[in-house]
Amino acid sequence: xxxxxxxxxxxxxxxxxxxxxxxxxxxxxxxxxxxxxxxxxxxxxxxxxxxxxxxxxxxxxxxxxxxxxxxxxxxxxxxxxxxxxxxxxxxxxxxxxxxxxxxxxxxxxxxxxxxxxxxxxxxxxxxxxxxxxxxxxxxxxxxxxxxxxxxxxxxxxxxxxxxxxxxxxxxxxxxxxxxxxxxxxxxxxxxxxxxxxxxxxxxxxxxxxxxxxxxxxxxxxxxxxxxxxxxxxxxxxxxxxxxxxxxxxxxxxxxxxxxxxxxxxxxxxxxxxxxxxxxxxxxxxxxxxxxxxxxx
Amino acid sequence: xxxxxxxxxxxxxxxxxxxxxxxxxxxxxxxxxxxxxxxxxxxxxxxxxxxxxxxxxxxxxxxxxxxxxxxxxxxxxxxxxxxxxxxxxxxxxxxxxxxxxxxxxxxxxxxxxxxxxxxxxxxxxxxxxxxxxxxxxxxxxxxxxxxxxxxxxxxxxxxxxxxxxxxxxxxxxxxxxxxxxxxxxxxxxxxxxxxxxxxxxxxxxxxxxxxxxxxxxxxxxxxxxxxxxxxxxxxxxxxxxxxxxxxxx
Numbered sequence: 273x274x275x276x277x278x279x280x281x282x283x284x285x286x287x288x289x290x291x292x293x294x295x296x297x298x299x300x301x302x303x304x305x306x307x308x309x310x311x312x313x314x315x316x317x318x319x320x321x322x323x324x325x326x327x328x329x330x331x332x333x334x335x336x337x338x339x340x341x342x343x344x345x346x347x348x349x350x351x352x353x354x355x356x357x358x359x360x361x362x363x364x365x366x367x368x369x370x371x372x373x374x375x376x377x378x379x380x381x382x383x384x385x386x387x388x389x390x391x392x393x394x395x396x397x398x399x400x401x402x403x404x405x406x407x408x409x410x411x412x413x414x415x416x417x418x419x420x421x422x423x424x425x426x427x428x429x430x431x432x433x434x435x436x437x438x439x440x441x442x443x444x445x446x447x448x449x450x451x452x453x454x455x456x457x458x459x460x461x462x463x464x465x466x467x468x469x470x471x472x473x474x475x476x477x478x479x480x481x482x483x484x485x486x487x488x489x490x491x492x493x494x495x496x497x498x499x500x501x502x503x504x505x506x507x508x509x510x511x512x513x514x515x516x517x518x519x520x521x522x523x524x525x526x527x528x529x530x531x532x533x534x535x536x537x538x539x540x541x542x543x544x545x546x547x548x549x550x551x552x553x554x555x556x557x558x559x560x561x562x563x564x565x566x567x568x
Numbered sequence: 569x570x571x572x573x574x575x576x577x578x579x580x581x582x583x584x585x586x587x588x589x590x591x592x593x594x595x596x597x598x599x600x601x602x603x604x605x606x607x608x609x610x611x612x613x614x615x616x617x618x619x620x621x622x623x624x625x626x627x628x629x630x631x632x633x634x635x636x637x638x639x640x641x642x643x644x645x646x647x648x649x650x651x652x653x654x655x656x657x658x659x660x661x662x663x664x665x666x667x668x669x670x671x672x673x674x675x676x677x678x679x680x681x682x683x684x685x686x687x688x689x690x691x692x693x694x695x696x697x698x699x700x701x702x703x704x705x706x707x708x709x710x711x712x713x714x715x716x717x718x719x720x721x722x723x724x725x726x727x728x729x730x731x732x733x734x735x736x737x738x739x740x741x742x743x744x745x746x747x748x749x750x751x752x753x754x755x756x757x758x759x760x761x762x763x764x765x766x767x768x769x770x771x772x773x774x775x776x777x778x779x780x781x782x783x784x785x786x787x788x789x790x791x792x793x794x795x796x797x798x799x800x801x802x803x804x805x806x807x808x809x810x811x812x813x814x815x816x817x
Binding site for chain 1: 737740815
C-alpha cells in the first residue's frame with residue numbers, strides 16, 4: 273500500500289469517527305448526507321498541456337445538518353471538490369452520493385450552490401434575480417413575493433429590490449446570489465468562497481447570519497474558503513487539504529456549540545484552531561505557490 | 569444641449585447648409601444636385617400625393633421581412649453553432665470571408681430560385697443581414713460567464729431554457745449590435761436589389777428617376793431612405809443605450 277493510500281485510508285477512518293462524533297453532538301441528525309468514496313479528478317491533456325491530477329482520491333462523509341469547511345492552498349482542488357459534490361463535473365474515478373443516491377450528470381434536487389464569482393444575472397433586478405429559481409419551479413407569484421421580500425430584507429437589500437446588479441457593490445451582488453440560493457430552501461448548501469468579495473466586518477456579520485440560517489433550516493453546509501478564521505468560526509469540522517492533487521491532511525473538529533456566533537473569535541481555542549490549520553497548511557501553501565523548499 | 573450634442577448637430581447642419589448655399593448660388597448645377605431644402609419640399613409633396621405609396625410600402629415590408637428572418641435565423645444558427653464546436657470550427661473561417669463575397673452576383677440565381685416577385689430582393693437583404701447577426705451573436709455567446717451557466721445547471725434548467733433565459737440575455741448587448749447591422753444591411757440589400765431588376769420599390773423608383781434625369785424625384789427618395797434608415801437606427805441606438813444603462817456600474 274502506498275503512503276498516499278494509507279493516508280486516505282486513515283482519513284476515511286477519521287471521517288467515519290467524526291461522523292460518529294457529529295451524530296453524538298446535540299441537535300445534529302445521524303444520517304450521512306453526502307458521501308465521497310475514492311473520488312479523484314484528473315483533467316485530460318489539452319493541447320501542449322499534460323493531464324492534470326487536480327484532486328484525490330478522497331473519502332468523506334458529510335453528516336446531515338453539519339457545517340463542514342474545507343481549507344487548502346490555492347489550486348488544491350477545493351472548488352473541483354465542490355463541483356463534484358454539486359454534480360457540475362463528474363469525478364474521474366470514485367463516486368459521490370447525496371442522500372444515498374449517486375450524483376450523476378446533473379445537480380440533484382435539494383442542492384444549492386453559491387459561487388465565488390459574481391453570478392447575478394445583470395439583466396434582472398435584485399427581486400427577479402432572487403425569484404429566478406422559484407419562478408423556474410412555477411411557485412405561485414404570491415408565495416414568490418413573500419419569500420423574496422423576506423430574503424431581500426434578511427440580506428439588507430430592501431432599498432435595492434428594484435435595482436440592477438450593476439448598481440450594487442460587489443458584496444451586495446454576492447448577497448443577492450446567497451439570497452437566490454437560500455429562497456430555494458436547499459437541504460445541502462455548497463458555498464465556494466462566498467464572502468471573498470466582502471470586507472472583514474461584513475464577512476463576520478454575514479457569517480453570523482449564515483450560522484443563524486443554518487440552525488433554522490437544518491441544512492448541511494459545505495463551505496470552501498481560503499480564510500482560516502472563517503472556517504474556524506463557522507464549521508463543526510474543517511477539512512484541511514494538501515497541495516495538488518488535493519487530499520485531506522486532517523479533519524479538525526472545532527467543538528463549537530450549535531448556538532455559536534462571531535464572538536467566538538475572541539476565545540483562546542479559536543486561536544489554537546487557526547494556528548493548527550496554519551501549521552498544517554504552511555508548507556502546502558509554500559509548495560503550491562512554487563517556492564523552493566530552502567526558502568521556507 | 570450638451571457640448572457633444574452641439575458638435576453632432578453642427579456636423580450635420582454645416583455641410584447641409586454649405587450644400588444649400590452652393591446649390592442656391594449656382595456653384596453646383598441643379599442638374600447635378602438640387603438644394604436640400606428643395607429635396608425636403610419635394611419629398612413632402614411626394615408623400616402628400618401618395619403617388620409612391622405602393623413602392624414605399626413594398627420596400628419597407630420587404631425590409632421588415634428580411635430583418636425578422638435574418639434575426640430569427642441568425643439567432644438559431646448561432647445558438648446551434650455555439651453548442652456544436654466541431655461544426656463551428658469548420659465554418660468560422662468561412663464567416664470571416666463572408667462579406668468579401670459580392671452577394672449581388674447571385675441575383676440571377678435568386679431569380680431562378682424565387683421568381684420575379686419580391687423574394688429575390690428579400691433573399692439578398694436576408695443574406696447580407698443574417699451573417700451580421702450570426703457573427704455578433706456568437707461573439708456574445710462566447711463571452712457568457714461560465715458561472716452563469718453553472719447557476720442555470722444548479723437550477724436544473726434544460727438546454728433550451730439555458731439558451732433562452734441565460735445565454736441569449738447575457739449576450740444581448742452583442743446580439744443588439746448584430747440586429748442594428750442587420751437593419752442597415754437589409755436596407756442596403758433590398759434597395760440595391762430593387763435597382764437591378766425589380767419593377768417596384770424605392771430603389772426601383774430612384775433608379776428610374778436617375779435614368780430620366782428626374783432630380784426632383786430622385787433626391788427626395790434618397791432623402792426618404794436616409795431619414796428612414798437613420799430614424800430606425802437611432803431608435804435602436806436609444807433602446808440599446810437604455811438597456812446597457814442597466815449593466816453599467
